[in-house]
Amino acid sequence: MNSMTENRAKEHGRNSNVAANGDFSAQVLTSNGELEGSSTPKSESPKGGFSSPLSGEEKRKILSESKFQRSLKSPILSDPSTTLTHVGNYKFHEVFQLKQGRYMDLPPSKISEMMKSNSLDNAPTQSLLSVVNSILDESVERNNSEIPHQNNLFKAREEKYQSRIRVLEALAIGFKLKTLANAAQNYHSVLAENRKIFNELQELKGNIRVYCRIRPFLPGQKERKTIIEHIDENGELIVANPSKPGKDGHRLFKFNKVFGQASTQEDVFSDTQPLIRSVLDGYNVCIFAYGQTGSGKTYTMTGPNASSKENWGVNYRALSDLFSISQTRKSSISYEIGVQMIEIYNEQCYLKYNITFVSLNFHTLGIVTHYQPNGLAVPDASMHPVKSTSDVIELMEIGLKNRSVSFTALNERSSRSHSCVTIHVRGLDSKTGATLHGNLHLVDLAGSERVDRSEVTGDRLKEAQHINKSLSALGDVIFALAQKSSHVPYRNSKLTQVLQSSLGGQAKTLMFVQLNPDVISYSETMSTLKFAERVSGVELGAARSNKEGRDVRELVEQVASLRNTIAKKDEEIERLQLLKVHPGTGSLLKYTSPSLNRESEKNGNNVPKKSIRNSSSGKSLGGLTEKTTSSDHDNSSDYSDSQHSMEHDERPQSMSVDEHNRDHDHGDDHDHEDHHGDYDERLSDTSDNGTSIGADTDGSAENVVFAQIAKSNSSERLGRISRPTQKSENAKPTSPLSKGSLKISTSLKKTSSVNTTPTKSRTRQWQ
Numbered sequence: 001m002n003s004m005t006e007n008r009a010k011e012h013g014r015n016s017n018v019a020a021n022g023d024f025s026a027q028v029l030t031s032n033g034e035l036e037g038s039s040t041p042k043s044e045s046p047k048g049g050f051s052s053p054l055s056g057e058e059k060r061k062i063l064s065e066s067k068f069q070r071s072l073k074s075p076i077l078s079d080p081s082t083t084l085t086h087v088g089n090y091k092f093h094e095v096f097q098l099k100q101g102r103y104m105d106l107p108p109s110k111i112s113e114m115m116k117s118n119s120l121d122n123a124p125t126q127s128l129l130s131v132v133n134s135i136l137d138e139s140v141e142r143n144n145s146e147i148p149h150q151n152n153l154f155k156a157r158e159e160k161y162q163s164r165i166r167v168l169e170a171l172a173i174g175f176k177l178k179t180l181a182n183a184a185q186n187y188h189s190v191l192a193e194n195r196k197i198f199n200e201l202q203e204l205k206g207n208i209r210v211y212c213r214i215r216p217f218l219p220g221q222k223e224r225k226t227i228i229e230h231i232d233e234n235g236e237l238i239v240a241n242p243s244k245p246g247k248d249g250h251r252l253f254k255f256n257k258v259f260g261q262a263s264t265q266e267d268v269f270s271d272t273q274p275l276i277r278s279v280l281d282g283y284n285v286c287i288f289a290y291g292q293t294g295s296g297k298t299y300t301m302t303g304p305n306a307s308s309k310e311n312w313g314v315n316y317r318a319l320s321d322l323f324s325i326s327q328t329r330k331s332s333i334s335y336e337i338g339v340q341m342i343e344i345y346n347e348q349c350y351l352k353y354n355i356t357f358v359s360l361n362f363h364t365l366g367i368v369t370h371y372q373p374n375g376l377a378v379p380d381a382s383m384h385p386v387k388s389t390s391d392v393i394e395l396m397e398i399g400l401k402n403r404s405v406s407f408t409a410l411n412e413r414s415s416r417s418h419s420c421v422t423i424h425v426r427g428l429d430s431k432t433g434a435t436l437h438g439n440l441h442l443v444d445l446a447g448s449e450r451v452d453r454s455e456v457t458g459d460r461l462k463e464a465q466h467i468n469k470s471l472s473a474l475g476d477v478i479f480a481l482a483q484k485s486s487h488v489p490y491r492n493s494k495l496t497q498v499l500q501s502s503l504g505g506q507a508k509t510l511m512f513v514q515l516n517p518d519v520i521s522y523s524e525t526m527s528t529l530k531f532a533e534r535v536s537g538v539e540l541g542a543a544r545s546n547k548e549g550r551d552v553r554e555l556v557e558q559v560a561s562l563r564n565t566i567a568k569k570d571e572e573i574e575r576l577q578l579l580k581v582h583p584g585t586g587s588l589l590k591y592t593s594p595s596l597n598r599e600s601e602k603n604g605n606n607v608p609k610k611s612i613r614n615s616s617s618g619k620s621l622g623g624l625t626e627k628t629t630s631s632d633h634d635n636s637s638d639y640s641d642s643q644h645s646m647e648h649d650e651r652p653q654s655m656s657v658d659e660h661n662r663d664h665d666h667g668d669d670h671d672h673e674d675h676h677g678d679y680d681e682r683l684s685d686t687s688d689n690g691t692s693i694g695a696d697t698d699g700s701a702e703n704v705v706f707a708q709i710a711k712s713n714s715s716e717r718l719g720r721i722s723r724p725t726q727k728s729e730n731a732k733p734t735s736p737l738s739k740g741s742l743k744i745s746t747s748l749k750k751t752s753s754v755n756t757t758p759t760k761s762r763t764r765q766w767q
């Protein structure tokens with residue numbers, strides 16, 4: 001089963017789970033169209049989320065008093081007749097079963113039939129919301145400090161919105177209804193809000209996360225005495241000191257997650273995937289593997305080989321995921337993805353792979369520490385455009401061949417250098433013309449083992465000193481960030497300079513702590529674990545919990561407000577679809593949704609007319625504009641990394657001017673060997689997813705509409721989207737990757753919601 005199928009299966013499992021909590025929408029429709037009984041609850045996989053620093057008790061308190069809880073009792077959702085409508089008219093379950101929002105995957109006749117039976121009107125936005133509600137509710141009940149499964153739900157919802165946009169736009173083309181076009185536009189706004197909340201959920205889980213992975217014993221290894229005493233699903237790890245038998249020799253560590261020896265590459269990635277997704281929303285993310293030589297860093301980050309998908313490490317999977325998500329979003333945002341690969345050895349930056357096979361020369365690359373409009377810390381390293389996973393595999397294979405052909409010696413030094421794959425993502429919102437920019441750094445660090453000074457001299461000593469310096473500097477940076485220190489010493493090593501844009505501010509950091517389970521590695525393993533504990537321990541401390549309490553409250557308020565907005569949009573769609581069935585009438589001839597009736601009674605109207613921007617939520621829902629990301633600056637860190645904000649944000653991306661000055665003022669370019677933290681011990685004295693819809697029309701109005709949908713869908717697949725509300729083609733950038741530069745002349749729309757910046761043009765260089 002491929003990962004996508006498996007994800008669907010998992011989603012389905014979760015939906016079934018929710019059904020057991022009273023939501024009929026997730027019940028199973030059998031192949032003959034009958035509704036099966038309520039599914040048996042399944043136990044939830046603990047793999048799903050990151051653990052939150054809040055204790056279960058704290059979180060329960062916050063959630064139990066939240067507006068969200070109160071809103072669960074709102075008449076719209078609790079009205080039994082709404083539920084009955086869903087049960088009675090179960091066609092939409094078929095849609096739900098098929099994968100939320102994949103209307104395009106259905107043959108036209110099927111869609112036609114569903115349209116006739118009004119099932120699309122009852123399509124499961126409310127049900128989906130019930131699913132969200134039930135799952136959130138369940139999470140409170142479970143008191144496990146996690147907000148489980150949100151990622152899949154947000155993903156499902158996003159797909160649903162995308163699909164609705166396409167349906168509405170196609171209808172608008174067919175019927176030339178301005179209102180439908182507006183409704184589609186409004187769904188774009190809801191979509192953006194969905195993304196924003198998704199990212200906030202991620203933030204609640206902490207911006208610095210630590211996963212521990214234990215390498216299995218290697219084949220042929222005879223002595224298999226392990227120091228791993230216990231691991232559990234809550235991220236606890238107990239290590240046994242071989243020279244101190246019994247409980248006295250046990251030491252407990254706690255991380256966000258611990259992956260045991262049997263964990264697969266897929267298991268590891270499934271907990272990493274949400275971070276990857278943030279990059280497409282304009283966030284900067286840094287994922288690195290830390291541990292002694294031979295502990296499995298390369299295995300986790302790259303995998304043993306690229307030929308088998310099953311063995312793919314985080315690098316390949318991340319890129320593959322970026323491509324597939326960017327495909328699903330292509331109707332609203334067009335993305336361009338570029339890859340840069342460098343290596344840091346002895347505190348010098350080198351181009352790691354050269355696709356042109358031109359001699360690598362190993363000239364050192366300059367690092368730019370001041371603000372770069374393109375966000376590249378190493379502008380000299382060539383950026384390779386990639387359009388698919390196979391491009392990446394090809395690129396890496398060429399690079400590997402290059403290495404082995406030209407520089408055999410390099411292989412020997414790979415354990416003693418930091419290898420960094422940087423993925424740059426640029427997105428252009430086709431509706432608003434806004435652009436976004438995210439970076440993903442994937443770093444396979446040099447071996448962290450301490451080197452005995454008395455045993456190494458010459459080059460080995462020099463290497464050890466450099467590794468020591470850079471890893472200590474990385475620890476200092478992470479520690480300073482976690483403590484919200486007023487100064488972050490990025491400039492103490494090349495490694496931290498290169499990663500600066502992805503460390504701190506709103507950037508998200510994930511560290512894989514790799515462990516060798518062997519007893520002979522005990523002392524090194526303890527040293528690694530102490531380093532990791534220091535990094536993760538601060539983040540999990542009490543200092544953050546106040547802020548998170550506030551965040552949780554804000555989040556649940558936003559979820560409640562979004563729910564209201566969505567309910568109103570659904571009503572609007574009901575009305576519009578009614579117009580389709582009975583052109584010229586605005587009255588509800590066929591639809592008597594309880595929520596509509598209530599709204600009508602209140603307004604003294606038959607049809608609710610509020611637009612999304614006037615919704616009772618009181619929140620204006622901007623598209624991918626400044627507002628979408630501006631609240632992300634709420635916890636205004638001194639190291640505000642605004643790369644995820646839109647182009648018209650004038651602030652520097654990697655660091656503020658003040659911070660930059662501070663960095664200079666503090667003169668931190670000192671030799672880092674003066675730093676001796678706890679962890680500074682290494683140098684010791686000892687697809688296309690658009691299933692084709694045949695446009696076999698019989699000339700009926702509905703078939704014409706769905707032929708339009710099919711046409712629109714296939715034109716999307718060709719990379720061309722025609723829609724009435726789309727901005728002029730001039731707003732599109734020319735490919736930066738093909739030409740080596742990106743020039744975007746963007747007319748930024750002044751939205752009523754957030755953007756007070758006057759319309760203006762910007763030109764930006766990527767490389």
Ligand SMILES: Nc1ncnc2c1ncn2[C@@H]1O[C@H](COP(=O)(O)OP(=O)(O)OP(=O)(O)O)[C@@H](O)[C@H]1O
Pocket residue numbers: 214215216218291292293294295296297298299300304414415446447514
């Ligand atoms: N999870 C795992 N499952 C199976 N084999 C693994 C796993 N992790 C590591 N290995 C194997 O262990 C060996 C060492 O792993 P790897 O080369 O990834 O270590 P490393 O930490 O990157 O070392 P270095 O610092 O030298 O680069 C390799 O043969 C690798 O295939």
